[in-house]
Amino acid sequence: MQLPLYTMTLELVIKIFQTYLIPIFTYCAPIWTNDIRSNNNIQKLNAVFTNYIKKYLGLPKYAHNAAVHYYCGTWPLYNAIKNLAQTAATNINFPPNCIDGHQLTFANNDPLPIYDPETEMEDDFPRKRPHISRNRYFRRKQFRDIFDVNHYQNCTLERFHTKKTDECKCLYCGNALARDHKCYDS
Numbered sequence: 348m349q350l351p352l353y354t355m356t357l358e359l360v361i362k363i364f365q366t367y368l369i370p371i372f373t374y375c376a377p378i379w380t381n382d383i384r385s386n387n388n389i390q391k392l393n394a395v396f397t398n399y400i401k402k403y404l405g406l407p408k409y410a411h412n413a414a415v416h417y418y419c420g421t422w423p424l425y426n427a428i429k430n431l432a433q434t435a436a437t438n439i440n441f442p443p444n445c446i447d448g449h450q451l452t453f454a455n456n457d458p459l460p461i462y463d464p465e466t467e468m469e470d471d472f473p474r475k476r477p478h479i480s481r482n483r484y485f486r487r488k489q490f491r492d493i494f495d496v497n498h499y500q501n502c503t504l505e506r507f508h509t510k511k512t513d514e515c516k517c518l519y520c521g522n523a524l525a526r527d528h529k530c531y532d533s
């Protein structure tokens with residue numbers, strides 16, 4: 348039996364995450380997001396959402412995160428929570444002098460800059476948002492093509508790699524192995 352997740356629209360899949368998981372993360376977020384600063388922790392947090400979306404798209408976990416956000420119109424979880432936390436913190440209004448002139452450490456943080464996934468994407472990623480099918484088979488095929496996930500299987504470089512290099516040549520014809528190169532059945 349197919350899991351219902353796989354026949355839903357992307358909008359619904361995101362809505363489910365927003366409804367059931369975002370509230371867990373936004374609980375006390377103005378405080379705890381203030382304490383996570385290491386990139387490693389931010390990446391772990393972001394992976395909760397990107398892995399969820401990648402599973403829906405049929406992509407492996409190593410698929411490029413920014414491109415996933417670009418095609419889905421989403422934000423990294425950290426940015427989304429920070430943004431919600433910022434709004435929550437600036438909505439706390441205390442009467443004048445009620446905390447003896449002390450300030451909440453998290454209330455005056457600068458907001459994160461607007462997230463722009465395109466700046467992190469390699470140039471050869473198509474800059475057009477595709478229609479995302481509700482059919483799991485088509486969706487998986489479409490996204491595995493866009494992300495070129497079979498690249499390393501058709502590349503002369505033997506080591507596993509997710510980023511194309513100048514040395515990448517097609518195993519079958521010897522030409523440069525671009526994202527849209529087709530001379531084999533993928």
Ligand SMILES: [Zn+2]
Binds near residue numbers: 498503504
């Ligand atoms: Zn290669």
Ligand SMILES: [Zn+2]
Binds near residue numbers: 518521522529531
């Ligand atoms: Zn070829």
